[in-house]
Amino acid sequence: MKRRFIGALLGVVIIVLAVHNVPLASYLSRVERDRLTTALERDAFILAGHAKESLNSSAGVALPSLQPALDEFSKTSAALVVVTDAIGLVVSSNDSAVEIGETYANRPEVGMALTGVPATGQRASQTLGQTLVYVAVPVQSGDRVIGAVRLSYPKSFVDKRVQRQRWGILLVGAISLLMATIAAVLFANTLTRPLRRLTTATEKLSAGDMQSRASDAQGPPEIRELARSFNVMAGRLSAILQSQRSFAGDVSHQLRTPLTALRLRLEQAQAIAGSESEELREALDASRHETDRLQSMIEQLLALARLEGGDAPTVDADAALVAYDRALMWQPLAEEKNITISVAADSLSRCRVVDGGLEQMIDNFVDNALSVSPSGSTIEITVRHKGVQVEIDVCDSGPGLTPEQCVVAFQRFWRSASTQNEGGSGLGLAIVQQLATASGGSAALLPRKDHVGLCARVTLLSAHEST
Numbered sequence: 001m002k003r004r005f006i007g008a009l010l011g012v013v014i015i016v017l018a019v020h021n022v023p024l025a026s027y028l029s030r031v032e033r034d035r036l037t038t039a040l041e042r043d044a045f046i047l048a049g050h051a052k053e054s055l056n057s058s059a060g061v062a063l064p065s066l067q068p069a070l071d072e073f074s075k076t077s078a079a080l081v082v083v084t085d086a087i088g089l090v091v092s093s094n095d096s097a098v099e100i101g102e103t104y105a106n107r108p109e110v111g112m113a114l115t116g117v118p119a120t121g122q123r124a125s126q127t128l129g130q131t132l133v134y135v136a137v138p139v140q141s142g143d144r145v146i147g148a149v150r151l152s153y154p155k156s157f158v159d160k161r162v163q164r165q166r167w168g169i170l171l172v173g174a175i176s177l178l179m180a181t182i183a184a185v186l187f188a189n190t191l192t193r194p195l196r197r198l199t200t201a202t203e204k205l206s207a208g209d210m211q212s213r214a215s216d217a218q219g220p221p222e223i224r225e226l227a228r229s230f231n232v233m234a235g236r237l238s239a240i241l242q243s244q245r246s247f248a249g250d251v252s253h254q255l256r257t258p259l260t261a262l263r264l265r266l267e268q269a270q271a272i273a274g275s276e277s278e279e280l281r282e283a284l285d286a287s288r289h290e291t292d293r294l295q296s297m298i299e300q301l302l303a304l305a306r307l308e309g310g311d312a313p314t315v316d317a318d319a320a321l322v323a324y325d326r327a328l329m330w331q332p333l334a335e336e337k338n339i340t341i342s343v344a345a346d347s348l349s350r351c352r353v354v355d356g357g358l359e360q361m362i363d364n365f366v367d368n369a370l371s372v373s374p375s376g377s378t379i380e381i382t383v384r385h386k387g388v389q390v391e392i393d394v395c396d397s398g399p400g401l402t403p404e405q406c407v408v409a410f411q412r413f414w415r416s417a418s419t420q421n422e423g424g425s426g427l428g429l430a431i432v433q434q435l436a437t438a439s440g441g442s443a444a445l446l447p448r449k450d451h452v453g454l455c456a457r458v459t460l461l462s463a464h465e466s467t
């Protein structure tokens with residue numbers, strides 16, 4: 001936008017300069033030509049005055065008295081002077097190429113001056129081989145024409161003078177253009193800088209930084225107004241989001257108490273039912289199982305609401321140590337299902353992570369892997385230190401997921417068709433993603449290349465790099 005703005009402004013300046021300077025240049029050229037001709041005419045008459053005395057007294061013979069006047073004239077003018085007598089023979093000249101006594105009567109302008117009529121104009125000169133600009137005036141004594149004075153320039157001399165004027169105009173145009181460029185850049189900056197700041201603020205907000213605000217202290221009033229409106233909007237948005245989050249948190253929190261009460265009542269009912277009715281016991285067992293599921297779901301929702309509230313502090317954690325610790329914790333349940341859990345970890349695998357988050361992420365991954373792993377298989381936990389990152393993989397030999405499912409599995413409450421009927425909330429992976437993001441990392445599900453199954457991966461920043 002800035003470049004287009006500068007381009008448009010310069011375009012206008014160039015058009016204005018062209019419209020203004022082209023006629024100006026041709027006008028000034030005309031004025032310069034006229035000025036030179038007028039000066040020639042004036043000089044011709046002055047020299048004619050000098051020549052009158054010489055020609056009068058000498059009656060056609062060149063007198064030395066005219067030569068000093070011509071020499072003096074040559075010091076201040078580049079014009080070539082030829083003075084002739086009444087029949088057109090040269091009596092004096094400041095041009096060394098002209099011979100005294102040579103006839104100039106055949107030059108039209110001299111011929112005309114000798115008839116008493118001054119001549120001004122230009123013509124091709126055979127002697128010079130180029131165009132000549134001339135003024136020829138008669139030298140008169142009373143009514144009698146006693147000679148002629150011709151002043152001339154080669155046309156190229158006049159053209160050079162005119163050209164110099166044109167260069168002058170071009171230089172002024174170039175300076176104007178340069179100044180216009182500087183002004184355009186400065187003006188564009190004052191316009192685009194606050195706009196760019198506003199864009200940055202908008203991008204930050206859309207990336208989830210609800211504290212992002214635009215500065216409304218600088219720039220043109222319209223943009224300051226826009227920044228103020230943006231800030232009001234961002235403020236409202238953040239308030240709405242905050243109240244929604246706290247609502248989700250509050251609801252989860254409020255549900256905890258009646259749910260605990262319900263669980264107690266169910267336990268009491270089970271105790272009362274005792275062994276009386278097998279059917280009743282089974283029904284109460286199932287109810288308790290569902291209540292447990294509901295309870296864990298609410299706990300997870302609360303955890304999510306807390307994470308989305310933002311600003312969870314991060315700490316340094318030894319990923320290898322956490323991996324071994326969690327494997328040990330899950331060992332009894334794995335053994336029950338005849339599944340082996342193996343850990344392979346790089347040393348030096350310290351990473352930045354939300355406090356307690358790595359344990360939760362590995363637990364969620366192992367929990368999922370255990371629920372899909374066939375009996376006799378192995379769940380492999382790998383910790384790798386890769387440059388600035390630490391990768392933690394939990395790989396199983398279960399049925400795996402399609403690449404599309406690997407993406408949607410992170411959405412809240414998503415569960416594949418085959419796991420719909422089992423316990424679980426569909427919130428585990430959503431929590432993993434929140435934890436990974438809050439830690440400055442990421443989470444992904446990857447189909448295994450070597451054989452069937454899935455690898456759940458969390459990538460975190462190495463502690464050495466992030467400090």
Ligand SMILES: Nc1ncnc2c1ncn2[C@@H]1O[C@H](COP(=O)(O)OP(=O)(O)O)[C@@H](O)[C@H]1O
Pocket residue numbers: 364368369372396398399400401409414415416417419423424425426427428429430454456
């Ligand atoms: N290792 C895995 N292999 C196959 N499917 C998986 C795996 N991990 C997760 N899934 C699928 O992703 C869904 C969502 O997982 P999750 O968010 O942890 O919720 P939950 O475990 O409560 O169902 C699971 O229900 C399952 O269908």
Ligand SMILES: [Mg+2]
Pocket residue numbers: 364367368424428429
């Ligand atoms: Mg899960």
